[in-house]
Amino acid sequence: MKKIGVLTSGGDAPGMNAAIRAVVRQGIYEGLDIIGIKRGYAGIIDSDFEVMERGSVADIIHRGGTFLHSARCEEFRTKKGREKAIEQLKYGGIEGLVVIGGDGSFKGAQLLSQESDINVIGVPATIDNDIACTDYSIGYDTAMNTILDAINKIRDTATSHERIFVVETMGRHSGFLTLMCGLAGGAESILIPEIDFSIENVCKKLKHGYDRGKLHSIILVAEGIGDDFKPNRDVSHSKAFALSKEISNRMGFETRVTVLGHLQRGGAPTAQDRIMASRLGAVAVKLLLNGETNKMVGIIHEEVKSFKIEEALEGQKEIDRDIYELANILSM
Numbered sequence: 001m002k003k004i005g006v007l008t009s010g011g012d013a014p015g016m017n018a019a020i021r022a023v024v025r026q027g028i029y030e031g032l033d034i035i036g037i038k039r040g041y042a043g044i045i046d047s048d049f050e051v052m053e054r055g056s057v058a059d060i061i062h063r064g065g066t067f068l069h070s071a072r073c074e075e076f077r078t079k080k081g082r083e084k085a086i087e088q089l090k091y092g093g094i095e096g097l098v099v100i101g102g103d104g105s106f107k108g109a110q111l112l113s114q115e116s117d118i119n120v121i122g123v124p125a126t127i128d129n130d131i132a133c134t135d136y137s138i139g140y141d142t143a144m145n146t147i148l149d150a151i152n153k154i155r156d157t158a159t160s161h162e163r164i165f166v167v168e169t170m171g172r173h174s175g176f177l178t179l180m181c182g183l184a185g186g187a188e189s190i191l192i193p194e195i196d197f198s199i200e201n202v203c204k205k206l207k208h209g210y211d212r213g214k215l216h217s218i219i220l221v222a223e224g225i226g227d228d229f230k231p232n233r234d235v236s237h238s239k240a241f242a243l244s245k246e247i248s249n250r251m252g253f254e255t256r257v258t259v260l261g262h263l264q265r266g267g268a269p270t271a272q273d274r275i276m277a278s279r280l281g282a283v284a285v286k287l288l289l290n291g292e293t294n295k296m297v298g299i300i301h302e303e304v305k306s307f308k309i310e311e312a313l314e315g316q317k318e319i320d321r322d323i324y325e326l327a328n329i330l331s332m
């Protein structure tokens, strides 16, 4: 193998730049030519390629976002679109590809490796941390710290004004981020898609706190919680607002809502995300050099391992119910 490409795809996550840097520098160290592909799969189809030197990735390890840019590419979901992409990769002499992204991007990576002789390795990057076969995804740690910082600030105001704050975090299908931030931030209630909740219990807990003199509370809500609070991308109709109104009606307390939104995806990556991104990116290059394809790299018990992409796509990462219970007990 002489030439490999690297791209970032799907939702961005802090630490993607550190992963690109690792791929580029490990690849150059191994004697490979490295091509940076802009805007994910769209950039393959448009042949938006750029030769990477060591200096191309200078001064990016500490930056959020992705300097290669990311995109969602509908054309790549079609066989025709992928044929076009394969043609462009072949024309550019690219024999291996590192895809840094979430499970959608991995689905694309899997198809690309099955439909061509281009070797493809996935590097997990999503703040949701919901990809199976890895304990952590790049961006998760930074997003947790960003949310905690926001909770700390909101708690100051909640305390000053003796109010209940409903804080909505990202997580349409998964509550890892919300659960861990709820535990670390001391949230009075944590509502996530994986675990049913009743509004009666949320109110009961608030009343219990109120009866012992507690006048402020934080309720942390993942955006994907249950059907009673209908999903809607429009912030003014988000579930957090519906929930807040319901609590206010039932309890007669003033409630406020903060939807954290995209600020959770930005910011300088933490030490943990930079270290993980560096390790995962470097191993992805080594797997390509070993002739491997259709794999993803992951971290299990602090060790970098590789798995079939299929295992990651079919696997289901489970919420740790003991942690949910613990957070509940500690916040009573």
Ligand code: ADP
Pocket: 009, 010, 011, 041, 071, 072, 073, 074, 075, 076, 077, 078, 101, 102, 103, 104, 105, 106, 107, 108, 109, 111, 126
């Ligand atoms: P993420 O990687 O963050 O989960 P998406 O689900 O938006 O983000 O996927 C990113 C891109 O991966 C999509 O825009 C598309 O180009 C590609 N992709 C996702 N799912 C598929 C699929 N089933 N087949 C082919 N390509 C896909």
